[in-house]
């Protein structure tokens with residue numbers, strides 16, 4: 001018995017021992033009677049915080065200075081007499097007023113002029129007074145999709161930090177960790193009015209990582225962290241202040257055509273990741289529900305996993321999820337995911353098919369995601385093939401983005417301008433790059449409105465070429481001695497954009513692929529253009545004004561027959577001309593529009609590709625003899641390829657360019673390195689090569705590239721050129737280089753670096769010394785050509801600037817001439833004023849359509865120094881000259897535009913007169 005009792009006691013003690021070790025509280029004191037742990041209040045605070053919505057603290061709006069205020073570098077500024085787009089009232093609120101900036105904030109807006117004296121008293125000599133002279137002021141431009149600082153400009157091998165290729169799901173990565181503070185893009189984008197960007201990881205992963213909002217200005221501290229706008233508290237040791245609501249976090253997702261994965265893989269990867277996060281969240285919620293009911297028994301530590309904490313925060317609705325997602329199939333997948341795991345999607349980016357599936361978007365969890373788009377950058381892969389320039393006007397809520405450096409974010413406002421041109425209302429267009437983007441980022445309390453940052457513009461912000469005359473970020477002026485152009489009065493108003501209702505409707509009806517081939521008037525038909533304000537034609541290779549009306553009463557009538565002008569001028573006179581006898585004439589009212597030379601596109605593989613990233617739609621690259629031997633069947637090293645042999649007609653980009661007044665193309669064979677081959681010139685309006693007028697000139701110039709290619713030295717490329725030009729070379733290649741030597745055809749060299757261009761000039765002189773004949777050399781690319789403007793002019797070397805507004809993509813084009821407001825001259829003007837024949841090129845096939853804007857922009861940016869004729873020339877006759885196209889003046893197309901006699905935002909191309917095809921082509925079917 002005694003033994004038994006001892007045994008029982010022992011057992012009891014043993015059990016007690018075990019329980020104290022493992023499970024004591026439950027056994028002895030159930031639930032809340034457990035003594036709270038020492039850090040109980042911290043646990044409670046943390047648990048309470050889990051349910052607090054992200055956003056600014058309540059007292060934010062009464063702040064007296066910005067947390068980004070920099071003592072010493074920030075003086076108070078009074079901007080007088082501004083026309084302010086405030087972003088309020090759905091973007092319709094515009095006031096004429098003064099603005100006071102102080103302590104990193106916009107302190108007040110109103111009629112402060114009367115109190116200027118008082119402000120002077122208050123601030124003393126510190127106060128900077130700026131007279132805006134009635135100029136437009138908008139909030140700083142906000143880019144909701146950028147890789148600035150992570151994807152380097154200039155790009156260098158050791159500096160590509162926007163894509164990790166280590167996995168499909170990586171919510172733990174942070175774009176902040178790759179943010180380089182020395183990127184050339186910061187000052188350039190600021191020069192375009194961009195003040196804030198959301199820096200997203202790239203789209204090589206389904207979950208690419210966390211994104212961060214930065215302001216673009218350089219800070220005193222000069223660190224990436226100090227550029228962040230309201231970063232989450234935990235980015236450094238300032239870990240959560242439980243008394244404040246959390247700050248918005250941002251994350252990148254990508255679906256569809258993502259690195260290596262199929263769509264099925266990607267969505268499963270998402271579901272697996274979200275399921276992991278969901279389980280952690282459930283454990284946290286259970287933990288917190290016990291903690292908040294003081295159930296401390298055996299509670300342990302707050303369950304968290306560092307890798308997944310950001311994704312758990314997504315499920316808590318504290319992260320703005322920015323999803324790169326193009327097609328209906330992908331949008332659908334993400335909408336289902338958002339409902340399965342109950343998290344909102346802030347925005348779908350790129351979303352080229354969003355405008356086709358509005359009902360699907362409404363089904364996303366929470367509220368419909370915003371849509372972030374490009375204006376006209378499209379069709380570069382299948383996913384973007386159905387993208388439409390009319391999407392912004394069709395969708396209700398959107399932002400326009402740069403995806404910098406995909407598009408140079410310096411020109412983000414241009415995206416809004418184009419969207420406006422195609423029908424997005426003015427208020428929404430400006431909002432799409434200011435207040436909308438800010439709201440989508442959860443930053444509307446600071447940016448996107450007149451609160452912290454602003455831009456003073458030299459014109460209405462939606463006028464083509466609008467350029468900042470000053471940019472303030474956190475109250476600090478960013479442009480040191482800006483060059484400001486005085487623009488004509490009509491640039492101070494919103495452009496009177498044409499009507500594209502019919503085209504927009506068709507974009508939807510045809511699910512993004514409306515028919516684009518123009519209606520061609522039959523042989524022998526007469527088309528009459530009424531109310532023509534001006535006519536420009538080409539005579540002896542020079543663009544000339546043939547007619548110009550001073551007033552509406554003088555608008556001309558133009559009678560065309562077989563695609564050529566038969567008569568122009570007075571209506572009475574032309575209508576009675578014998579051409580009209582018995583003819584059933586078709587009449588087009590140009591409403592004060594114009595006839596002008598058809599433009600020429602060069603530089604992209606237009607005619608050799610339909611969809612850039614889809615190899616099966618493209619002609620492909622030629623062999624490069626400097627990299628490997630060319631097969632004998634082609635003639636070995638002496639082979640030469642002709643672009644004409646690979647032509648594919650009627651790509652959507654070609655037809656869209658045609659509809660914008662770009663009627664001819666010159667294209668070199670697609671190539672990766674040194675040797676391209678023989679260029680060709682063709683019409684953008686035809687359906688196949690056998691159609692009348694399809695080929696304009698079968699072979700034009702000989703094309704090569706001399707660049708800093710990987711594994712191929714520049715000196716090697718020059719050595720090859722020298723041998724081909726000065727040595728004796730046999731075969732077809734030798735024959736064509738023979739024609740180059742004697743100046744029969746031009747040599748077009750793609751070169752960007754001033755050093756390479758200088759070497760080419762010397763080589764030209766060597767050839768000419770040998771042949772005693774002028775050699776025709778054209779540089780294309782030419783980012784640094786302006787550095788040699790004088791020498792190029794003297795050496796009679798022409799330049800095709802491509803892009804026309806240069807950007808420092810890589811080292812060899814880093815020394816660009818940025819143009820206003822950074823430099824007085826644009827690269828175009830610097831070259832032209834040194835007697836260089838200048839043409840402007842196009843980089844990718846989708847942008848061929850924008851050439852009319854590019855030439856108009858060049859003229860605007862010149863401040864009146866580039867006349868209308870010369871502006872047409874850089875987009876037409878100069879290109880023909882520089883590229884070796886010889887075309888009878890009478891065979892050049894004329895473009896008929898309605899609404900205004902300029903290639904700006906206030907006219908619309910409605911027809912092309914094509915003498916080569918004996919026809920007038922008409923774009924608006926309802927007019928037939």
Ligand SMILES: *[C@@H]1O[C@H](CO)[C@@H](O)[C@H](O)[C@H]1NC(C)=O
Nearest residue numbers: 089090091424425426427428
């Ligand atoms: C805001 O403006 C757009 C475009 O003008 C319009 O379609 C929309 O209905 C407006 N929204 C509100 C809430 O008024």
Ligand SMILES: *[C@@H]1O[C@H](CO)[C@@H](O)[C@H](O)[C@H]1NC(C)=O
Nearest residue numbers: 225226227228231236237238
């Ligand atoms: C943490 O980051 C914030 C935001 O950039 C900054 O204001 C703060 O000074 C940083 N704190 C430390 C300790 O680095």
Ligand SMILES: *[C@@H]1O[C@H](CO)[C@@H](O)[C@H](O)[C@H]1NC(C)=O
Nearest residue numbers: 523524525561562563579918
């Ligand atoms: C129009 O072109 C056709 C075909 O070249 C030709 O037969 C006809 O005579 C032309 N008409 C005029 C008036 O030139």
